[in-house]
Amino acid sequence: MKAVILAAGQGERLEPITHTRPKPFIPILDKPLILDTIEQIRKYVSEVFVVISPSHKEYFEKNISGVTLIEQKEGKGTGAALKAVSSVINDDFILIYGDVFIGDKSVLKQFLSEKNAILGVEVKNPKDYGVLVMNNGNLSKIVEKPEIPPSNLINGGIYKFSPDIFAYLDKISLSERGELELTDAVTMLAKESQVKVIRYQGFWIDIGKPWNILDVNKWVLDNLPSSENFGKVEENVKIKGKVVIGDGVEIKSGTYIEGPVFIGEGSVIGPNSYLRPYTVLVKNNKVGNAVEIKESVIMEESKIPHLSYVGDSVIAEDVNFGAGTLIANLRFDENEVKVNIKGKKVGSGRKKLGAIIGGHVRTGINVTILPGVKIGAYARIYPGAVVNRDVGLGEFFRA
Known part of the structure; x- marks a missing residue:
């Protein structure tokens, strides 16, 4: 059996993190999401195909191996992405969306004995997703983002298909968004063949918005089996709770760490630093x-070398904070923090949310960044600035 991972999306909702990396390379602790997915699916299949955007080809070739990369050169949408592998798939296969993380990977075993199947995930907010309508445990149809959901069971982005699915992809039309939607083909398939719904109640997340990076890493930290220490810890360091300290890490005197915390290899902490719960330092920080x-x-x-506060934030690679750079994470009115996503203000569902900062950003001394602000990759923030709006890719921001 083979597996296909759809990883061709541009990740616009995750900007500015995706200014410098494809969405599937969002880190889960120190491992990119897609590598975690490949590691798990390889237990059940003989070959893995990854559908990518041509614009991301060089990044994938540099950072991933042992899979076959297929470029999506035509069309838009998940249906067009799957059609890109039609010439190399001639048997049953498992399909996974590249931005989906599941906590209990053993659910994948249940797909092996089915001809056609879809993961159904129970959620509290089904109207934000494609909702599954079932009949006797089988799929009847998928209803996209209904105002009044027929159930709380949504499309979990994992499927098992026979090659017949490609014939249905040839029959569907472009959606209102101008895309070929895989879900339209699946609904058509369900009218003529049995599509088993495999129900799942464990942790599941579609990493589609910046704060979801915090959510998924928080879950993984909560489920750390134990503390580990492969680094060097000086005297007068206090460590509480589960903390993973990677190879070559140096933690200097006066540092206080409250787990769960992950400190990736090669990082240097302190002296006199304070790492609070759910901090993830990926590597060489x-x-x-x-x-x-x-x-x-x-x-x-x-x-982040000196005199800074960072709370509830996502900071991409190779960022350097000038002394005294502070990130605010709470509004004065204590209302939900909203973030600009593709030109619209979107509620984060979080009372506390700091900044989302793209790769290679530099801040001067005494910079203040307000809640929910996004700073594009390669931006420069002048000393003393109060960043009260989003900053564009490569922009020089003055107070």
């Missing part, structure tokens, strides 16, 4: 004197 970090994901090579 620097957290220096009088720096406090809480519930944030800080990606490879980024440095």
